[in-house]
Amino acid sequence: MVDAASACNGVVVEPLTEDEPTSDIDALLNAHFAFIWRVCRRLGFAPADADDAAQQVFMIASTKLDRIMPQRERAFLYGIALRVRGHARRAERRRREVLVEDVEATALPSGGPDTQAALAQAWRLLDELLAELPDKLRRALVLAEIEGLEVTEIASFENIPVGTASSRLRLARERFRALLAKHPSKNPFGGRP
């Protein structure tokens, strides 16, 4: 499932540059809250826990504003999120990833009941499948497929070579597809290729 320690230790200190550091935590919150919350969700936090985890991320970030460089805000916050997640995982000793009632506690977007039910089912299935992946592959997949990051950006976020990021992403996609094929009946968007 998740290697919390390696996730935590994957975070590195951002190198200092000559640019001025970011100074406005409110601007960071407004710009990156949704990203951090989604990352927390897809990395295994239940909705309510994702709220708390996101709060921890920004509370920590508010004490490190002088370390956050322009254009590196998301990567910095992502690193903090991994640390927060690592601490949470160690504290709870690998409890079950996401419970059904947790997913249903999420505020649903507008749409008909069918749409909402399909979305809730999709989130549940996605969480189940992501939980089956090794943590490194899971993170690569989340960053690429949900957050739309390019391989070079994933490499930067994870502090790994681009080739490694590309390899992880390719492997993650292969495994995810294989996992999805095992649960055709759970997929609200069609079970057959």
Next chain:
Amino acid sequence: MSRDPLDERARELFAAARREPAPEAARQRIAAALRAQTQRPTLEPSRLLAWRGARVWLLVAAAAAVAGALFSLQVPEHSIDISAEALAPPSAQRQTTGAHTAAPPPRSAPSNDLGPVASSLPAKRTPVRTPPSLDQELATMQRARAALGRGDAAAALAELDRFGRGPGFRQLAVEARLLRIEALARAGRADEARNLARRFVQQNPNNPLVDRARTFATPAASSGVEKASEENQP
């Protein structure tokens, strides 16, 4: 970037994930918590004066308690405790209950709105000593590495002890422990290095640095010194 081998069904799942709304209420709660955190350390001038006045009275009370204890042939234990507490720094006094301290109430902080996460954050507690900043930790680590690089293990250990009995390294705690192991080994304190290395391996089995620590956990720690010192070079 190649999109294969994901198919349309998988992509729809990920698209659904992008549609999961990040709760606005949570964002607002975090914004409120951040504002509260920003405002907490400051005191209004009138409250600051009141606080300073309270400190004077505390010192007077402490002095009276100490004097009374000295003049008395029988020194009750509780008077020692009270004196020590009263003489403690203000930050420590704020951690005590308000039964016999005259500390003013903290500024109105919406603590009830912070939720469980904020209530567990270190920022809500008043530390006895200010923890080192990341910059301080980095600078100390660099000085320790430099000292070790020129063969001065004692100086490296002195740097690593810079934070004394305070909160110590926080963000670079693991790296600092590994460097301390190496410095101990180079200082000829092989037993201490070995014991510390073993604890490191036990407590951080998944840490990327654990392999380096293992080189010090065996009796042949001297070979580990050579290897680790090579790896430690920038």
